[in-house]
Amino acid sequence: MITVTINGKKIQLEKPVTILKAASMAGIKIPTLCHHEALESYGGCRLCLVEIEKMPRLQTSCTQYVADGMVVWTETERVVEARKAMLEFLLINHPLDCPYCDKAGECELQDLVVKYGPSTGRFAEGKRTHPESYDDPIIVRNMDRCILCARCVRMCDKVQCASDISITNRSSKSFVEPFSGGRYNCEYCGNCLTVCPVGAIMSRMHKHAYRPWLIEKEVDTVCSFCGVGCSVVLQVRGNSIVRAVPKTGKGLNKGLLCNRGRFGYDYVSSPVRLDSPLIRRDGKLQRATWSEAFIYIAGELKRIKETYGGSSIAGIASGRCTNEDNYVFQKFMRVVLGSNNIDSAAGFAYAPAQKFFERIFGQGVTANSIHGISNSDGILVIGGDPTSVNPVLGLQIRSAHQKNIPVVTIGYMPGLKRFATNRLIPSPFAETALLAALVSELKSKRRLSDEKAAFARDINTIIENIPPVSLNEAGDVCRISPSDINNTVDAISNMTNPSIIIGRDILQRSEGHTNLLLLAALIYLLNGRIYLLSELPNEQGLVDMGCLPDMLPGVRPLAVDSFRRRYDEFFGVEVASEPGMSIVEMIDGANSNKIKALYVMCEDIVFNIPNSRYVKEALSKSELLVVQDIFMTETAQLADVVLPSLSWAEKEGSYTNLERRMQMLKKAVDGKGMEDWQAIAEISRMLGFDMNYRSPKDVMAEIARVSPLHKDIAYDDIVGDGFMWPYKGEPLRHGMSIEGIDIPDAKSLLKISDNDKIYAGMENPLFYSENLSRNSSALSSISPEPYARIGKALATKLSIIDGDYVNISADAGSIELSARVDSDLPENIVLIPNNFGDKGIFNVMNWKINPVIKSFVLDCTEVVIKKIKSAAEEVLA
């Protein structure tokens, strides 16, 4: 036990901490500037100086550790005098432009000078000047104000691990800048903004728009962009969000945000938001009242149900909507319309992957804490770059790398390039062979467990039957040297409980189901914890609420009579036992006239599914297309009725993130639409089925009774970030039968892709998030132009350099984009993001379905690339 006395107060400590920490534990505040709780001690600003008895000189309390019997004084005359002197030094160069500076009011330097002085400076010479930089669309740097605490640089280096800014030059001429000296070329996480104590690094989005003391309320909510579910505080003035900031040290993100979470909120106030229901009259969508719209929809749905039966109606739920919205939606489809045709974007990859793993290992196997990643003894990442799909989860991997935890990446992952101990980039779509080789090798290195549990027996049988694939065979198919694969095998076979992070790319393959099987084998052999990357904030909620064609709320299989009966009893109707259609089957169904009506809640299927032209054609064949959304999306443009819904900041409800943590959305501003569940409840009432919910709280009360997983959940219990799986619920603990899972043959494991052909692939989006980022002027300004990422070898062959314009054509269509050359990308693939209306990947991608996973695949499109214009010509034009 260590006893220290700070300002006369005795403090007992188990283990040594810094004086600063000890003081803060005792409620004594020591002023700091360079110290930040997210960062390591630096000792640069000298403001935390304290007097320690028996030590002749003042010591910095952020670096000095306590010792037993130490007596510390934090506010003696000597200390105060020293702080005053330090501040006077800082003010030599720091301009006194507080009346003009946006930081005033929340500026740490200003607060300290008010407290400690000096009231005047003695330095008569001029101040260092450096012009304010407006080169960047989002971040404005005013280096006159910089006090060189290096918090931003340390944040960028050690926490974000991006190292995109540094202190350049030295002594009084030094300042912080990105490599270019002007525009940033970084991940735009904006964490440097969070930590800047003064007004040196600020966001341009709200420059001179308000003062910190004019903020009327702060709303603690959850970010609306991806499946991580970071805590974020919305600062509101009037009826608009002025800023989204993280809560330092709070939430599962511990005060970190990514570009989307920090800057993307402005889509809420986009001028193109829908503000009135629209009904198609005379071929055009025209304004209508809510009741007109409801009467129209109810009438049409009734007619179609009576004429063609409930199974001719299909519904698409949304990972951007709350659990409550989605629950009401699936209830409306199943109970009111009598259709199991319910699916969502989760059906593209997330839900099938989870369903497969849960089938083998039992429910909840993917519900693992994100913080566990940096504490595991190894990390295997496959099928998507976590640093762009789920950026804050990606940081866990980078932080693990700093702790010397081995990180193995399989696939093209630019965000983890510097952080992978073993990096394998197989040729396009050839991961299957690589996975098979890893399984074969590990099978011999690791003895199969002799556990008696049913799932162990099942998976053992599967693993025994997977045909062996040698390193050489895999190396040939993947075009990776067998020794590299062998090194990777060595690296992963030493892991005892690794985190295995799986992205959607690996599933969206013709052999996606085989990849899943191999992954399950790998997970079992490695005793791995599964993390599924999730692009939508409530993708898990979609699954848990039963927005799947074959699952009821609580992820209970529809096919099992006892589960269905429970549902039937609760609602007094008989739910069909036949599973419904998946989202891609619905589109095929609409095309073949099997689906007559489609109800789409906040999902832009035309934009988010390959071959936009085919999807459009299919949708236009349906007799009724209802779209609820916040924007006039490509899908909404085809609709017969459009209902404006409310964005994430305008409503309440719960989201379930990829670790199955439930968190609450809080309303920050008023919107012009209607909550999704409410609109559906209105239509339901007109169809003769009363849904008497007054608020999401009532919906949650019903969920708590219907879904065994959410048993006894009270809406008000979901506070902060602590509501973790498995709640009080009853997960299906036992795995289900493996009957019907096909073991792949050796031939399907070793499919060789044609070397001469070039394939289109999908770029992982860091700055993009479908319609939200398209309508966020901040996110669009970071990366405003569509592009195609091309491997260096291919670029050299076609004499393409960065910035050249290329034409990419395929059977489905052709697009013109600027090229970005990347040396890590394999030769025969070109990656295109899907964020640019008619210039996205899905405009050229073919329509092909994997019948096992029941989702579209991305390895089916051959393209031809032609250079059309060099970058220089474009500038001249």
Added chain:
Amino acid sequence: MLNERVVIEINRIKSKYHDAQSSLLPALYVVQREYGWLSPDAVAAVGDVLNVPRTTVKGVATFYSMFRHKPMGRHLIQLCTNVACMIMGAERLVDILKTRYGLEPNSTTDDGRFSLVVMECIGACATAPAMLVDTDFYDNLTEERIADILENYK
């Protein structure tokens, strides 16, 4: 950007150190020796070869005064004007360079022959004033002597 010989040499340096960042200074020296200065492209290229973030390389390259960030003349004159040299007439030498060669501090002659950098102490106070021309050291400078010395550098 960097020629093959330089890349090979940087990789050789890299292999001598435990981590890539430690090889930063010697790698930058190699590039400066080859090209005379460190262009932004060269700084970026060093980062790429060493797999160290470009911005980190820039931070290091701009911290040390021995790295040059604009093209230099064929010969670099580094003249000390610190106290001892100043007392012994270094500032007059600066004037002479200006009148005779049109050479201002931190600039290059029009013919690209000389560049001048005014230095802090180079440790030759006893024999002040002193200067370095490229890597050659000269002390006890006078107006005549400096002219004679520079005649040897074409």
